[in-house]
Amino acid sequence: MKLRFFNTMGRLVEDFKTIETGVVKMYCCGPTVYNYAHIGNLRAYLFDDILRRTLEYAGYKVDHVVNITDVGHLTDDNDDGEDKMVKSSRESGKSVWDISKFFTEAFFKDIDNLNIVRPTVNPKATDHIEEMINLIKRLESKGFTYNSAGNVYFDISKFHDYGKLALRERQDLTAGARVAVDPNKKNAHDFVLWFTNSKFEDQAMQWESPWGRGYPGWHIECSAMSMKYLGDQFDIHCGGIDHISIHHTNEIAQSEAATGKKWVNYWMHNEFLIMNKGKMAKSSGNFITLDSLIEDGFDPLDYRYFSLGGHYRSQLQFSVESLNSAKSARENLFERVIQLKKDTNNIPSTKVGVTAKDYIAKFQDHISNDLNTPQVLSDLWLMLKDSNLSSGDKLFVVYDFDRILGFDLLNLEIPKQNDEADLEPEIKELIDLRNKARSDKNWERADELRDILLNKGFTITDTPSGAVWSKNV
Ligand SMILES: [Zn+2]
Known part of the structure; x- marks a missing residue:
């Protein structure tokens, strides 16, 4: 199966080729564990999951790294504001370490509830301070950094390709009117690699470094951890569309400045979940968690079904009505599959006919074309309603599709009805x-x-x- 993905770098759908034959090395930006993930955040991990399952379906082994950010992520991505963990700690009266542990566990519970395959590695930022310091030292020795008011900055004027992912022209790189420019920066878009306690006296997480006691900037952690687990060059980097202009732009600058090589071949970004005409965001209070949906009587897989109904590069409008339709469709699907299991004693055909093969070909065509999940769901329903197919063939095809759709239909049990x-x-x-x-x-x-x-x-x-x-x- 040949895969084609939209690459944010260049804004084109491209044929997918790996660096190493048969192996995909993929890094996805993970959660900042200061609060519950909201269902908009979870949409990103569902996208990662469909991508990973598609790669595995196509026969690749996938090294899938998702970081856990437990230090350094400020309330504003542009080095302004306060560390999200510290803020949460102050508001709740709990230590940053307790908060991090609690919300990391909550995150994995959500992931498991949504049938998202767990990443192969989940590195925590606070366990990789040494790697970050080493990377900053590399950048320093090559002349890409400067010290100002106690912090170490990356100097974007030294990196000739800065902004290529966001398609920013160098002349446009003046800081927007929205953000007050840090007077310690040489260029408005320079960013902090290492903070010392000169900026945040009350930061609880601090480490010794060649530049003084302090803590890392947020961007450096993703470069340091991805390169540790995947090497200096790897295949795919994913994240939400909001990361393009700052976080991923800065990750590219510092990684490529350090190695002198192209860092990542394919950049893939998912769009937002929209609620009440706005992006779902914790900062605005406009958010819903998976647990609250469960309390309202939804199955987590209703949300999975709902998410697959939208293409990952399109905004998805959330409403209770649309989630209710996803719920009925998901229940309907499960019921059909249970009926197929009953009809066949849960034994799918071993040799399927031409029609079943056609459905599989169509399905592969749609999923391999930049993960067209809405089309795949409609393929699934056409197939289930096709009276020319035997139940055994249908069960075979549904199990095949489900390797990517991820509803765990193979293990779906026939409910026992009492007399x-x-x-x-x-x-x-x-x-x-x-x-x-x-x-x-x-x-x-x-x-x-x-x-x-x-x-x-x-x-x-x-x-x-x-x-x-x-x-x-
Ligand atoms: Zn990241």
């Missing part, structure tokens, strides 16, 4: 009332009745052919 005759009249009545509430689209009442039934020891699962119940043991 109708065992049902007490009171329970039977509650189930009937709930079915009626659902058919009246009175979701609130339906949820209420489901909770009542749950309290009485009955779990209700909604399927396209109506609700099924099971008694909890």
Whole structure:
């Protein structure tokens, strides 16, 4: 399967070729663990996951690195503001280390709930201070840095290609009116490699360095950790679209300045999740977590389905109504797959016919063309509704698609239904009332009745052919 991806560097869809045959080395910017990830952040990790699964489906071994930022990420990416971890610590009264541990665990819980394959390495910034110091020393010895007011800066005027990812012309590199220019900088877009405590007296995380006791800038960590685990040159670097103009631009400058070589071949960026016409962001308070969706009765995989319904390079508008449609579609899919399992005793065809092969070819064509997940979901439904296909062939194709879609359909269990005759009249009545509430689209009442039934020891699962119940043991 030949892969083609949109490369932000150059803004073109390109054929994908690896540096080393059969292996993809990929670095994705990870979470800053000062708060819960919101579902907009999680969209980025779902994109990484689809990318990784596609690469593996195509036969590559993937070395997938996602960093955990637990120091140095300021509230403004341009070196202004306060360290996000320190701010969270001050507001909560907990130590930065406790905060980091707590939110790292919360992050992995979300990742697991969404069936995102865990990265091969998850380096923590605070475990790699030595690597960052060494990289800064390399830059210093090559003349790319200067010291000012106690901090070490990267001098962008020394790096001739600065801004190539963001397509910034050198003459446009004057700081915007929005940000007050740091008088200690030679050029407005120079950035800090190492802060000493001259800037933030109350920074709890500090280390000795040749430039004084302090802590690293945010950008240097991604260069230091990616190069440690993937080498001086690697295949793919991912991140949210908001990283293009500052974070990734600075990562490229310092990495290529240090090695003198091209650093990364493919830059891939996902667009934002939009809510109420704005980017979902913790700073604006305009955000929803995965846990809050679960509390509202959604399955985390409803959100996975919802995300796949949008192309990663398009903005995705979030609303409860659209998540509800994703939920019904996902439930419908699971129900169909359960039916296929029942029809075939869960044994997919070993040799599929031409029609099934055509569907797989179409699917591969769409996913390999810059990860067209919305098209793939529509392929999936066309296939499931195709009366020319046997159940065995359908099951084979659905399992094949699911290697990338990631709903874990192979392990989807056929729900056990207890005997109708065992049902007490009171329970039977509650189930009937709930079915009626659902058919009246009175979701609130339906949820209420489901909770009542749950309290009485009955779990209700909604399927396209109506609700099924099971008694909890
Ligand atoms: Zn990064």
